[in-house]
Amino acid sequence: MRNCSSLKIDGPCKVYLEESELPKAWYNVRADMKKKPAPLLNPGTGKPMTAAELEGVFCSELVKQELDNDTAYIEIPEDIRTFYKMYRPSPLVRAYFLEQALGTPAHIYYKFEGNNTSGSHKLNSAIAQAYYAKQQGLKGVTTETGAGQWGTALSMASAFFGIDCQVYMVKCSYEQKPFRREVMRTYGASVTPSPSMNTNVGRKINEEFPGTTGSLGCAISEAVEAAVTQEGYRYVLGSVLNQVLLHQSVIGLEAQAAFKKIGVKPDMIIGCAGGGSNLGGLISPFMGEKLRGEADYDILAIEPASCPSLTRGKYAYDFCDTGKVCPLAKMYTLGSGFIPSANHAGGLRYHGMSSILSELYDQGLMRAASVEQTKVFEAARLFAQTEGILPAPESSHAIRATIDEALRCKETGEAKNILFGLTGTGYFDMVAYQKFNDGEMNDYIPTDEDLAKSLAQLPNVGC
Amino acid sequence: MRNCSSLKIDGPCKVYLEESELPKAWYNVRADMKKKPAPLLNPGTGKPMTAAELEGVFCSELVKQELDNDTAYIEIPEDIRTFYKMYRPSPLVRAYFLEQALGTPAHIYYKFEGNNTSGSHKLNSAIAQAYYAKQQGLKGVTTETGAGQWGTALSMASAFFGIDCQVYMVKCSYEQKPFRREVMRTYGASVTPSPSMNTNVGRKINEEFPGTTGSLGCAISEAVEAAVTQEGYRYVLGSVLNQVLLHQSVIGLEAQAAFKKIGVKPDMIIGCAGGGSNLGGLISPFMGEKLRGEADYDILAIEPASCPSLTRGKYAYDFCDTGKVCPLAKMYTLGSGFIPSANHAGGLRYHGMSSILSELYDQGLMRAASVEQTKVFEAARLFAQTEGILPAPESSHAIRATIDEALRCKETGEAKNILFGLTGTGYFDMVAYQKFNDGEMNDYIPTDEDLAKSLAQLPNVGC
Numbered sequence: 061m062r063n064c065s066s067l068k069i070d071g072p073c074k075v076y077l078e079e080s081e082l083p084k085a086w087y088n089v090r091a092d093m094k095k096k097p098a099p100l101l102n103p104g105t106g107k108p109m110t111a112a113e114l115e116g117v118f119c120s121e122l123v124k125q126e127l128d129n130d131t132a133y134i135e136i137p138e139d140i141r142t143f144y145k146m147y148r149p150s151p152l153v154r155a156y157f158l159e160q161a162l163g164t165p166a167h168i169y170y171k172f173e174g175n176n177t178s179g180s181h182k183l184n185s186a187i188a189q190a191y192y193a194k195q196q197g198l199k200g201v202t203t204e205t206g207a208g209q210w211g212t213a214l215s216m217a218s219a220f221f222g223i224d225c226q227v228y229m230v231k232c233s234y235e236q237k238p239f240r241r242e243v244m245r246t247y248g249a250s251v252t253p254s255p256s257m258n259t260n261v262g263r264k265i266n267e268e269f270p271g272t273t274g275s276l277g278c279a280i281s282e283a284v285e286a287a288v289t290q291e292g293y294r295y296v297l298g299s300v301l302n303q304v305l306l307h308q309s310v311i312g313l314e315a316q317a318a319f320k321k322i323g324v325k326p327d328m329i330i331g332c333a334g335g336g337s338n339l340g341g342l343i344s345p346f347m348g349e350k351l352r353g354e355a356d357y358d359i360l361a362i363e364p365a366s367c368p369s370l371t372r373g374k375y376a377y378d379f380c381d382t383g384k385v386c387p388l389a390k391m392y393t394l395g396s397g398f399i400p401s402a403n404h405a406g407g408l409r410y411h412g413m414s415s416i417l418s419e420l421y422d423q424g425l426m427r428a429a430s431v432e433q434t435k436v437f438e439a440a441r442l443f444a445q446t447e448g449i450l451p452a453p454e455s456s457h458a459i460r461a462t463i464d465e466a467l468r469c470k471e472t473g474e475a476k477n478i479l480f481g482l483t484g485t486g487y488f489d490m491v492a493y494q495k496f497n498d499g500e501m502n503d504y505i506p507t508d509e510d511l512a513k514s515l516a517q518l519p520n521v522g523c
Numbered sequence: 524m525r526n527c528s529s530l531k532i533d534g535p536c537k538v539y540l541e542e543s544e545l546p547k548a549w550y551n552v553r554a555d556m557k558k559k560p561a562p563l564l565n566p567g568t569g570k571p572m573t574a575a576e577l578e579g580v581f582c583s584e585l586v587k588q589e590l591d592n593d594t595a596y597i598e599i600p601e602d603i604r605t606f607y608k609m610y611r612p613s614p615l616v617r618a619y620f621l622e623q624a625l626g627t628p629a630h631i632y633y634k635f636e637g638n639n640t641s642g643s644h645k646l647n648s649a650i651a652q653a654y655y656a657k658q659q660g661l662k663g664v665t666t667e668t669g670a671g672q673w674g675t676a677l678s679m680a681s682a683f684f685g686i687d688c689q690v691y692m693v694k695c696s697y698e699q700k701p702f703r704r705e706v707m708r709t710y711g712a713s714v715t716p717s718p719s720m721n722t723n724v725g726r727k728i729n730e731e732f733p734g735t736t737g738s739l740g741c742a743i744s745e746a747v748e749a750a751v752t753q754e755g756y757r758y759v760l761g762s763v764l765n766q767v768l769l770h771q772s773v774i775g776l777e778a779q780a781a782f783k784k785i786g787v788k789p790d791m792i793i794g795c796a797g798g799g800s801n802l803g804g805l806i807s808p809f810m811g812e813k814l815r816g817e818a819d820y821d822i823l824a825i826e827p828a829s830c831p832s833l834t835r836g837k838y839a840y841d842f843c844d845t846g847k848v849c850p851l852a853k854m855y856t857l858g859s860g861f862i863p864s865a866n867h868a869g870g871l872r873y874h875g876m877s878s879i880l881s882e883l884y885d886q887g888l889m890r891a892a893s894v895e896q897t898k899v900f901e902a903a904r905l906f907a908q909t910e911g912i913l914p915a916p917e918s919s920h921a922i923r924a925t926i927d928e929a930l931r932c933k934e935t936g937e938a939k940n941i942l943f944g945l946t947g948t949g950y951f952d953m954v955a956y957q958k959f960n961d962g963e964m965n966d967y968i969p970t971d972e973d974l975a976k977s978l979a980q981l982p983n984v985g986c
Contacts, residue, residue: 072542073608079535145536146620146911157609175638177913177948219908239702239953243913245960246904441709445682448609450640450706485640487950490702497708 067160075318077149082141083313086306088125089344090416091132092351095423097302097415098390100126101377106521109387117287119294121192125303132348134306136188143187143220144310147176152318153482157446159466166469168462169326170482171315171342172449177243180452180484181338182213182298185307189296190217190225199292200224204254204279206233207407208240209452209484210298215247225249226293228256228282232273240488254279261285261383275399276409277382284385299335300380300389300414308341315479316345326357326479328465332457333361333370333428334407336414342481343426350425359426361417362461364436365505367400369393369413370421370428372511376518378412388519391418394506395514401504404433405492406453411514431460432503437496439463440486452484453492530623538781540612545604546776549769551588552807553879554595555814558886560765560878561853563589564840569984572850580750582757584655588766595811597769599651606650606683607773610639615781616945620909622929629932631925632789633945634778634805635912640706641676643915643947644801645761648770649673652759653680653688662755663687667717667742669696670870671703672915672947673761678710688712689756691719691745695736703951717742724748724846738862739872740845747848762798763843763852763877771804778942779808789820789942791928795920796824796833796891797870799877805944806889813888822889824880825920827899828968830863832856832876833884833891835974839981841875851982854881857969858977864967867896868955869916874977894923895966900959902926903949915947916955 090096099108114123125134136144155168173181193201200223205211211227218225227249234241234253241251254274255262259282265272272278280297287295298304319325329346331339339361349355361370369392379396380386393412400409413421420426440456442463443449451459458480469476486493495501553559562571577586588597599607618631636644656664663686668674674690681688690712697704697716704714717737718725722745728735743760750758761767782788792809794802802824812818824833832855842859843849856875863872876884883889903919905926906912914922921943932939949956958964 067605069605069608074542076539079537142530142532143911145532177907177911179950216908216911220911238957239950242953242957242960243950246907246913246956248908444640444709445679445711448606448640448679448683450709487642487702487706490705493709494701494705497705 067156069156071154071322073156074151074153075322076151077314077317079145079149081317082144082149083136083310085133085135087309087313087345087348088128088132088134088306089347090129090302092348093419095419096129097419100387100389101521103379103384103388103519117284117295119189119192119196119198121195122189122303125306126301137191140188140191147183148310149314150175152315155447158443161442161446162463162466162470164466164470165473165475166466167475167477168466169477169479171311171479172482173311174449174452174482174485178209178213178216179487180209180213181308181311181341182210183216184310184341185298185304185337186210186213186217187220188307190214190221190223193294194221194223198223198294200226201296202226202228202283202286202293203296203298204228204276204283206230206276206409208233208237208488209407211249211251212240212243213298214296215244215249218249219247226286227251228254228279230254230274230276230279236491237488254282256282258282259285275382280381281383281385299337299410300412302416304337305340305344305414305416308337309344311341311481312343312345315342324477326477328358328360328476328478330360330362330458330461330478330480332408332454332481332483333363333413333417334454335410336417338481338483340414340417347420347425360461361421361426361428362457363428363430364404364406364408364457365430365432365503366404367394367409368430369411371430374515374518375418375422377521378518380412388521389415391415392421393518394511395517397517398514404504405489406457408454408457429461431457434501434503436460437501449482450486451482452486453489455481455483530619532619534617534785536619537614537616538785539614540777540780542608542612544780545607545612546599546773548596548598550772550776550808550811551591551595551597551769552810553592553765555811556882558882559592560882563850563852564984566842566847566851566982580747580758582652582655582659582661584658585652585766588769589764600654603651603654610646611773612777613638615778618910621906624905624909625926625929625933627929627933628936628938629929630938630940631929632940632942634774634942635945636774637912637915637945637948641672641679642950643672643676644771644774644804645673645676646679647773647804648761648767648800649676649680650683651770653677653684653686656757657684657686661686661757663689664759665689665691665746665749665756666759666761667691667739667746669693669739669872671696671700671951672870674712674714675703675706676761677759678707678712681712682710689749690714691717691742693717693737693739693742699954700951717745719745721745722748738845740859743844744846744848762800762873763875765879767800768803768807768877768879771800772807774804774944775806775808778805787940789940791821791823791939791941793823793825793921793924793941793943795871795917795944795946796826796876796880797917798873799880801944801946803877803880810883810888823924824884824889824891825924826891826893827867827869827871827920828893828895828966829867830857830872831893832874834893837978837981838881838885840984841981843875851984852878854878855884856981857974858980860980861977867967868952869920871917871920892924894920897964897966899923900964912945913949914945915949916952918944918946
């Protein structure tokens, strides 16, 4: 028997804040950054996008949030806080069982965002974006989804406020992940495989590449076209944007409050990083303390070795989408034409990184590292078996890094407090787990030549 | 917009007990029953099964619990309480959003058991059974699984204590639910499609019915054979048995404590009923109060119209399994040969009902009703859209009955407090949701002739 009876649990496994302790305002880390993140540029003019330009695509209030580099705290509307009470505050969990399995003196904590039907933290921003769309009197929203977590979250949020939700789902995911699709449909969303025949861009791609199974870039282009060509619709996005990191700060704010409650201070904070929504949300308030010189934290972004934007990309202006219809953002990027290997299972497949995180990383305020897929799933399995939660492949990148750090602590004897973000559950990722269980998973790391090729296509603006 | 801002939330949505408030003992409702449930009978002799006979199949400590009709409180071993802390106490949730959607004066509460990777309440008993197996020095356990919730729970529990777990999974589920299978494999369980070539009974069935996709009855028979023919193995079961209801009493005990905390008393308690594990666990301590004359509750068992053991079955001794290798139990039964329509999506497909619940029902201490599948999924969708949790089809039977009761309260103006058991999530049931979303779900109700046929085969013993 695992020696559970000797397991010293000297406090609660899970720290829950009261619902009355839910943050009343989101925290905008840009306000405390001396050097602000670079603005979005109009690809046509090379000049910063104005609010008026952005409002053709995004909701007005969200455009304000996108451009606001100065207001530190932005009030969370009461209706959104009411919705948050369905599934928040989310627990801060002490990973006693994992610590025991590793035999580490480190104290491992994770903020668990998977306890809602979308299965991830994405709901935190989806409900905010749906709220502002409704406030503006819109009929509905359009978006794209790859793995399906964001589409599910937006479907739930749209159902709550009674607005229409049109999801363009990458065709191969639509076919391979019918269950994700059905969750969205149960929430009343329409789910269209992309490329579709609904849009000009979709028809064009279908004509040029008959039988294509689509890509996220193409789905974005279709969703944007659908938003701007339908009366009363706007486009919404689940990551990368400043507004998304703002909404996701609720994760870090709750974590901070929970740590205060138990009188603990994390030494190190680890988060997986795709477009940056989870990592940015988790670290924001801690980074704020760091920027204001009130505390220091070792902050680590973990990305897949197959899609290493921070660790091997270039800090430059690039298109946010493969279709090149969106504005240019300054970010660590692998080039908007970069497509990670299809072998890669996780949702961390974005070619770039949030401008906020890119700037913080460039200023040396956080570190980054990459991990390989097989090692990630080994960590996921150990975590599942010890902590009882089957983690999402994305989150498991952070688990891998946490385990490695905890094992280092075992060598040094250091009782370091490590916090990582457990962004979601893996219930809809069992195809990847099956590959791993069958020993058929492999790793893929792009060569220098691969990266040079996609980086050569960066637009020549705004350096 | 749904009028969320006018939604009066006059208390917390979710009531969490502290981990230190986790029950220290399970409650055994049999102790307070004046007329005890009928004992298991040896099918060969027609006499009550002795401990010695049962110990060939079940763990010794569990046999003690199975036969103990007198001890009201049985201490929960510390290792099990430690494991419970991973995912318990589970929240008692006030369904403000559903209430608002219905416009009912009723106050609806649900005890949510789906916030763990097994996705259901089954883990509460799985961890107990795995613990006692390990305590006894066994190498492993065998079991069967249909929909897969019980198999998943037992895999998790076995991984925790480091014992082997062999799951016989009904072949059609094995093929149709590869994701469930992969969760079990990730936890280290071996999953064998049943009928297999591993056992005599499996080989025999494969020979007699080539190409058969199996049945739960057959999988039970294989799991029992595997347990008794391997050194150091025992068989475990996830429902029906007295011991399972004992372990599941943790649900009701927590609910009772949470209600005490907020100063509320439920008037009505509703639970879905298959073999009885959830309903029995939820109501046990409330039923205890009722049996001791301390309080009165209106208790309602909800079963599918397609498998109506309480509402249309007979109270008699019957085999617990289709293969007729298990002892006889006195219960409300449709006959061990009864097979509900394959159309039916939920996991409430068992032909009989826990002896404890059968006896309580027979004494008029609880009511029962049945609901049809399409109506169940309509309720499931409304619940998902309002409360943000995609419910399991099983749980949704209770949701249907709760909604109907809340709508009755709307007519009468009664502010009744209704508690129902939300046993789990529906993430692995999306095939059923898809059928519903596509309008292809249909209802099936067995005819009186169907039931007469299977009831005609009841064994002629122990009346």
